[in-house]
């Protein structure tokens with residue numbers, strides 16, 4: 001297939017009926033123009049401007065007005081002139097007869113034709129934007145760009161309870177920087193606190209749709225903000241407006257989370273079709289990045305509700321698993337609420353093992369949304385290679401290991417990147433003193449500032465250990481709790497920041513009273529404090545039971561804070577265990593990894609780290625510097641993501 005470079009923008013004007021209603025089982029028809037078409041609505045007419053073309057000769061005669069409701073008019077004299085000289089080669093239509101692409105050639109001879117054929121261009125087809133770069137002498141490299149739609153329950157800074165928010169807040173911008181068109185669809189949460197102002201820059205795009213689910217038609221609206229090259233789309237519905245955090249409040253998880261995230265998924269499937277962002281829709285040839293169970297209905301909807309009617313034939317979905325422990329499991333009877341055809345029950349069907357049932361008459365039947373995503377997504381990603389393997393094992397599979405093993409061929413792990421602008425010790429707005437690998441003096445000052453802020457004795461020489469994270473079984477908080485009495489006998493200080501399980505919140509408050517000179521437990525979610533702890537501590541402890549990737553150890557290394565972590569998942573992949581004998585005796589590694597997950601092995605690793613900190617200053621500084629110099633940028637991770645995008649598009653859709 002030949003790929004082309006376009007140097008001229010063509011525009012033509014289409015009038016079209018743009019009213020849209022979310023489809024129930026007969027999808028509404030829509031115009032899904034190919035990836036680089038631009039659309040805007042003026043005076044009730046749809047203006048289309050395309051910046052890409054396909055190669056060949058021909059004329060405007062390719063457009064057959066009689067066969068669809070669209071008509072093309074010339075816009076003004078200049079454009080008339082362009083159109084006279086330019087060429088329209090024809091139209092692509094979907095099975096419903098809707099126009100999904102125009103084949104145009106610009107008027108002047110400004111098209112360059114690349115006869116280079118590569119695998120991606122061969123398989124991608126002409127709907128993808130393809131840029132060429134000329135490098136070296138004769139080398140020609142093609143670059144495929146995609147219309148990417150992230151679907152996620154969190155995206156920082158708009159919404160965040162943990163690492164999912166970090167990833168979906170930063171990766172989209174990096175992919176946009178690589179030339180992709182990127183939309184992020186997430187809920188518009190309002191909880192009556194100052195956090196609501198995060199959404200102040202997003203405006204109602206005046207496209208209300210009715211989602212057929214939960215026994216009726218639920219009306220949702222879309223808000224939009226274009227920032228950092230990304231279309232941030234927020235699904236608005238009263239169920240996203242309530243006190244508490246994103247998923248629950250002090251009484252526990254919200255009882256209607258299945259409803260709320262069903263709305264998100266239906267709305268996310270409609271967004272590329274109905275939202276004229278920047279004047280033109282994404283169209284149906286897009287790549288959905290479906291994050292965790294909250295977004296898990298998206299690939300099921302593509303397969304069951306859209307593709308049978310010819311919509312999203314060329315779309316692909318990639319399920320990104322950030323945490324397999326949360327699967328969106330609800331009673332089987334709730335299936336009827338999800339807005340899926342009955343015959344798709346099997347995709348979500350889930351039967352609890354006998355031992356997990358509540359009573360003798362309990363059949364254990366349930367629906368499992370993440371399972372539905374695993375069996376319908378085109379590809380599956382997790383956030384580290386180690387975790388990609390772990391979830392195929394009985395120990396790490398949370399009951400889905402066999403299913404995931406059966407899809408091993410499309411399962412990959414890519415270690416998360418971090419936002420190196422937000423997490424930069426030389427410019428971080430949340431810390432009082434700045435530093436870098438070349439000049440670490442600011443770090444010592446951050447430590448004393450933190451001790452002062454927390455009301456701990458200011459002791460520069462005393463090892464300061466930190467923990468930041470959700471107070472959850474996953475994070476191994478119970479292990480810290482057991483170890484604290486012993487650890488507090490040592491000459492150390494310990495600070496914890498976290499919220500979650502009230503049991504551990506209460507324990508942190510109590511421990512602070514017991515060990516007044518050594519322990520601080522900050523209960524709550526506080527981003528500036530998390531930066532100050534990361535900068536001010538000497539050691540960051542992460543005894544996670546399992547950890548798909550983990551971000552805090554990456555932030556810690558970047559800030560010269562040495563991680564001590566349980567050797568699991570992404571922690572094992574990213575923290576290189578210190579080896580004092582390697583590197584001709586100068587040592588190698590960026591921290592300590594311990595295993596098994598016991599109080600004893602954790603304390604042993606911590607004590608080795610403390611001893612190194614106290615007695616081997618130069619070795620310690622070398623450890624800090626090696627961590628600070630590691631590349632955890634999203635730019636590196638994005639290259640791997642692009643590879644997976646390419647693979648996703650090479651294969652036909654998994655469910656056709």
Ligand SMILES: Nc1ncnc2c1ncn2[C@@H]1O[C@H](COP(=O)(O)OP(=O)(O)O[C@H]2O[C@H](CO)[C@@H](O)[C@H](O)[C@H]2O)[C@@H](O)[C@H]1O
Nearest residue numbers: 162163164322469498524525526527530547548549550551
């Ligand atoms: N009380 C608090 N105050 C301020 N900030 C707080 C905080 N508690 C947590 N955070 C912040 O939330 C983020 C947590 O990220 P993690 O990757 O460690 O965990 P999480 O388990 O949420 O994410 C899941 O998804 C991510 C992303 O893929 C995976 O890395 C991870 O392994 C997986 O469990 C960090 O930015 C951290 O600083």
